[in-house]
Amino acid sequence: MKKILGTIALAVIAATGPAAAQTYPDQAVTLVVPYGPGGASDLAGRALAETAQPFLGQPVTVMNKPGAGGMNGARSVSEADPDGYTLLLARVGMALSPAVTPDNAVAWDAYSFLGALEATPMILAVRADAPYDSVEDLVTAVAESEGRMTYAASGATAIDGFTTQALLADNDLDPLTAATLVPYKGGGALATALLGGHVDFVAMAAGSLMPHIESGDLKALMVFAPKRMDTLPDVATAAELGYEKAGQIAGWSALYGPKDLPEEVTAKWQDVLAEVATDEKWLELAANRGSISTIGDVDMSDYAQSQYELFHGLAKDFGYLPN
Amino acid sequence: MLQEILSALVAVATLQNLLIMVAGIWGGVIVGAIPGMTGTMAVTLALPFTFYMDPVPSILLLVALYKGSTYGGSVSAILIKTPGTASAACTALDGYPLAQQGKAGKALNMALYSSVTGDFISNLSLIFFAAPLAVLALRIGPPEFFMLMLFALTTVAGVSGSSLLMGLVSAALGLLLATVGEDMYGSFRFAFTPDMQAGLSIAPVLIGLFALPELIKLVVMRATKQEEAATLGAQHVTRAEFMGSLKTILKGSVIGSVLGAIPGIGPSSAAFFSYGEAQRSSKKGANFGKGELEGIAASESANNGACGATMIPLLALGVPGDVITGVMLGAFMIQGLTPGPLLFQTNIHEVYMLLIGMLVSSVLLFFAGKITMRMFAKVSHIPQTLLTPLVLLLCVFGIYSIASSPFDVAVLLVMGVVGFIMFLLNIPAAPFLIAFILGPMLEENLRRALAISRGEPAVLLSSPITWVFAALIAFVLFITVRREVQKFKTERRVEQ
Numbered sequence A: 001m002k003k004i005l006g007t008i009a010l011a012v013i014a015a016t017g018p019a020a021a022q023t024y025p026d027q028a029v030t031l032v033v034p035y036g037p038g039g040a041s042d043l044a045g046r047a048l049a050e051t052a053q054p055f056l057g058q059p060v061t062v063m064n065k066p067g068a069g070g071m072n073g074a075r076s077v078s079e080a081d082p083d084g085y086t087l088l089l090a091r092v093g094m095a096l097s098p099a100v101t102p103d104n105a106v107a108w109d110a111y112s113f114l115g116a117l118e119a120t121p122m123i124l125a126v127r128a129d130a131p132y133d134s135v136e137d138l139v140t141a142v143a144e145s146e147g148r149m150t151y152a153a154s155g156a157t158a159i160d161g162f163t164t165q166a167l168l169a170d171n172d173l174d175p176l177t178a179a180t181l182v183p184y185k186g187g188g189a190l191a192t193a194l195l196g197g198h199v200d201f202v203a204m205a206a207g208s209l210m211p212h213i214e215s216g217d218l219k220a221l222m223v224f225a226p227k228r229m230d231t232l233p234d235v236a237t238a239a240e241l242g243y244e245k246a247g248q249i250a251g252w253s254a255l256y257g258p259k260d261l262p263e264e265v266t267a268k269w270q271d272v273l274a275e276v277a278t279d280e281k282w283l284e285l286a287a288n289r290g291s292i293s294t295i296g297d298v299d300m301s302d303y304a305q306s307q308y309e310l311f312h313g314l315a316k317d318f319g320y321l322p323n
Numbered sequence B: 001m002l003q004e005i006l007s008a009l010v011a012v013a014t015l016q017n018l019l020i021m022v023a024g025i026w027g028g029v030i031v032g033a034i035p036g037m038t039g040t041m042a043v044t045l046a047l048p049f050t051f052y053m054d055p056v057p058s059i060l061l062l063v064a065l066y067k068g069s070t071y072g073g074s075v076s077a078i079l080i081k082t083p084g085t086a087s088a089a090c091t092a093l094d095g096y097p098l099a100q101q102g103k104a105g106k107a108l109n110m111a112l113y114s115s116v117t118g119d120f121i122s123n124l125s126l127i128f129f130a131a132p133l134a135v136l137a138l139r140i141g142p143p144e145f146f147m148l149m150l151f152a153l154t155t156v157a158g159v160s161g162s163s164l165l166m167g168l169v170s171a172a173l174g175l176l177l178a179t180v181g182e183d184m185y186g187s188f189r190f191a192f193t194p195d196m197q198a199g200l201s202i203a204p205v206l207i208g209l210f211a212l213p214e215l216i217k218l219v220v221m222r223a224t225k226q227e228e229a230a231t232l233g234a235q236h237v238t239r240a241e242f243m244g245s246l247k248t249i250l251k252g253s254v255i256g257s258v259l260g261a262i263p264g265i266g267p268s269s270a271a272f273f274s275y276g277e278a279q280r281s282s283k284k285g286a287n288f289g290k291g292e293l294e295g296i297a298a299s300e301s302a303n304n305g306a307c308g309a310t311m312i313p314l315l316a317l318g319v320p321g322d323v324i325t326g327v328m329l330g331a332f333m334i335q336g337l338t339p340g341p342l343l344f345q346t347n348i349h350e351v352y353m354l355l356i357g358m359l360v361s362s363v364l365l366f367f368a369g370k371i372t373m374r375m376f377a378k379v380s381h382i383p384q385t386l387l388t389p390l391v392l393l394l395c396v397f398g399i400y401s402i403a404s405s406p407f408d409v410a411v412l413l414v415m416g417v418v419g420f421i422m423f424l425l426n427i428p429a430a431p432f433l434i435a436f437i438l439g440p441m442l443e444e445n446l447r448r449a450l451a452i453s454r455g456e457p458a459v460l461l462s463s464p465i466t467w468v469f470a471a472l473i474a475f476v477l478f479i480t481v482r483r484e485v486q487k488f489k490t491e492r493r494v495e496q
Helices: A002-022 A040-056 A068-078 A093-100 A135-145 A159-170 A187-195 A206-214 A263-277 A280-288 A300-318 B002-012 B015-033 B039-050 B055-080 B086-100 B104-139 B142-153 B164-178 B194-198 B202-210 B212-221 B239-260 B266-281 B293-309 B311-317 B323-334 B348-381 B384-403 B406-424 B430-452 B457-461 B464-495
Strands: A029-033 A060-064 A086-091 A111-120 A122-127 A150-153 A180-183 A201-205 A218-224 A251-258
Touching: A029 A040, A029 A068, A040 A060, A040 A086, A040 A111, A040 A251, A040 A263, A040 A280, A040 B039, A040 B323, A068 A086, A068 A093, A068 A251, A068 B194, A086 A093, A086 A111, A093 A159, A093 A300, A111 A263, A111 A300, A122 A135, A122 A159, A122 A187, A122 A206, A135 A159, A135 A218, A150 A159, A150 A187, A159 A201, A159 A300, A180 B430, A187 A201, A187 A206, A187 A218, A187 B311, A201 A206, A206 A218, A251 A263, A251 A300, A280 B323, B002 B348, B015 B039, B015 B055, B015 B348, B039 B055, B039 B323, B055 B086, B055 B104, B055 B293, B055 B323, B055 B348, B086 B104, B086 B202, B086 B266, B086 B293, B086 B430, B104 B239, B104 B293, B104 B311, B104 B348, B142 B266, B142 B430, B142 B457, B142 B464, B164 B430, B202 B212, B202 B384, B202 B406, B202 B430, B212 B384, B212 B406, B239 B266, B239 B293, B266 B293, B266 B430, B293 B311, B311 B323, B311 B348, B384 B406, B430 B457, B457 B464
Parallel strands: A029 A060, A029 A086, A150 A180, A150 A201
Antiparallel strands: A086 A251, A111 A251, A122 A201, A122 A218
């Protein structure tokens, strides 16, 4: 029996060996998710790993490397061998962090851009029993409170902090002092802080808020996305309401690799992403987590640059960086 | 309603579901028992498999892994003084001394009975009190959270061993180490290398502090006394022993169920809370830390009690309390089920199936624990000189496997040396760990509370919940100081 197994194993190795030596990939690809398990980025990474595998011909293993606002994982990929076996599930933070904290972050262009993956809308929400029915109501209350009103965010320079600060700046309020930021970790904790009435409003990723908006515990005032959400057809986007800065902010995911990836690797992933773009499972999983697949819709290196420039400008506006 | 429960029962009682739960529980126990491998890892690794499973079995698999690993942590805590998970740290305090006294079997059995009882009560509270507990949990804002954590920190007084001063020194070091890395406002503290910006993970600190000093002792001190191999034998927990600890088990289960329902607290803090409480109220309080079955009962009933209860905010509010329930939330979303207030209206059939499955998995935990115990008890027969290097190897690989981070391994080794130095100076390790785990929650909630009140400290005593915890803290401080004064007086008398 052992002999037979051995022969089969040898035959398999002989059959696949030479072929595998010529083409990428001949082993599993590691996809680094720079945030903790269970969050929106983790889910996006795992969905990509699962759907890409059959088209890639090798398994994709997800590895969470959280910390330092995503920069931990981003750094490990940007410094990895450009052999195509270590890739990054990039998020808006990969453009935001270097724009705001250039000294501590990986440069926005320290990667090869393999392609965009999805857009993740964000929502400005208050409790259902709050006396504000529109963005103007809320902004007026914030202006009158002289900084007493609070909002929850992952941090001042995180994307869910920038949403609120951009809105305040658009209304000629001081983005840093007009409302008080209360930092929490993770979408779940942010949503709970608002649900429990510990803060007055949030402007964060839709995924964690939608269940409470649907149940009637929270009210959506505005959406940060290029277009209205299918699930909230009556809620206007920031751009529609004429907010210039807030109107440009949206969440997204993309697939990055270390700089100077071989031609063979980028070509392979072009093909794989094109297959994933129309894969039913991928689209279903994206819809389930409240995001819109954008594979093939935008040129990622142009988009990453425009995002970096947007946030760099905002960081100067808000006073995080000298002008 | 009865009809719905019956139809859910029929739907859940399939061989496939049963096998999935057995695999989950047993896999969880083994992962939990291996130092360095955590429940979070098990649940995360299992997540992609659930993409292709039906909703209920996939959640049951993840819940089973979570429960199993929380119990499994106690096995290695007792046998080799290396808590498999942080929530079993207090279990090691009494479990390992018992194992050294040749009573490993008793300790393991007590841990299992307490875990299963805690788990079962926790499931019942999920079924009957999910709504009120979820409402209570929402009312726990930053000030309440801070006071609760401060009270949990008073457990330090109980696990300080012979010297309260040394315990406080240890806790202060733990709090200091907890500040390493990026703080909540984005500034860096003690971040000398990019790796340190992310802070120190719990697993390498926990294992470095508890397991490695034992190895260093063996090498440096050339332990002359060959420790008796602990035999499992016919060491059952007697009826009298179980009844003696029953009050503690029930109290631990309730503490676990209530604290577990508050997002962000988790099994570790619940176990510390329960251990401290049991030590203060037990007649055998003085024997805690020297091999007291009741200590194991307190710690294990509370950590498993918290497991099922973390499902309360998840199901009722859609709010994950920790990383593991965060992964579960992801699993729900992938299945197109959205946890939260609407789940009980739109998917009541699935909810009942889940609840029934969780009750069944409590029973499975009992059998999985019994079998695993027998497997791991053989560990006691391995000579110390062979076992300790093996444990080291396992620890290093386990820690490395969590995030493939050489930095984590460095933290593990450095903490081992720190732990050994602390042992030489007679500084207890448990207060260090408790402070290290509670530290970030204390700091973050204090700063949140002060941000909301715009720097007004009175916010910390602004609600009835905070008054209750303030009173409890004052009470514990009072009895601790009184005990110390009495000890001081007796010592003086002896000297004279």
